[in-house]
Amino acid sequence: MIFLCMLSDIPASGAKRIARGPRPAVAVFLVDGTIHATADKCTHGTALLSRGKVEGNRLICPLHQGSFDIRTGEAIDLPCDEKLEVYAVELRGEEIWAAVIDCPGMAGPARPARPAPQCARSKRGRSTNTTSA
Numbered sequence: 123m124i125f126l127c128m129l130s131d132i133p134a135s136g137a138k139r140i141a142r143g144p145r146p147a148v149a150v151f152l153v154d155g156t157i158h159a160t161a162d163k164c165t166h167g168t169a170l171l172s173r174g175k176v177e178g179n180r181l182i183c184p185l186h187q188g189s190f191d192i193r194t195g196e197a198i199d200l201p202c203d204e205k206l207e208v209y210a211v212e213l214r215g216e217e218i219w220a221a222v223i224d225c226p227g228m229a230g231p232a233r234p235a236r237p238a239p240q241c242a243r244s245k246r247g248r249s250t251n252t253t254s255a
């Protein structure tokens with residue numbers, strides 16, 4: 123688990139973008155009292171999903187309006203057809219922590235001292251990494 127931000131850092135509407143060093147950026151949302159953390163980059167292109175909008179459980183990309191289920195990352199509307207990475211989150215007091223996968227070659231404050239785990243992806247974009255951060 124890595125620390126993302128404080129609960130108060132998430133704007134009332136929109137998302138908080140967390141980008142630290144070479145680690146993939148994370149978008150943190152607060153939807154109806156539930157915190158969601160997803161990869162910030164759309165799987166269709168280069169749009170930042172932290173600049174998208176949320177309608178119900180649909181996270182809508184700001185560039186081509188494809189969408190994902192913010193809870194599971196499943197693509198809902200085209201042109202998005204590849205699952206979005208979503209991260210389990212944990213609220214520790216006011217701090218938001220998430221199980222963001224630590225990929226080889228990436229550095230960050232939460233990276234373990236041991237050798238970095240393999241971070242393999244299937245053709246469908248699902249992570250097969252089962253190690254914890």
Ligand code: FES
Pocket residue numbers: 164165166167168169183184185186187188189200201202
């Ligand atoms: S970049 Fe997100 S739908 Fe195209």
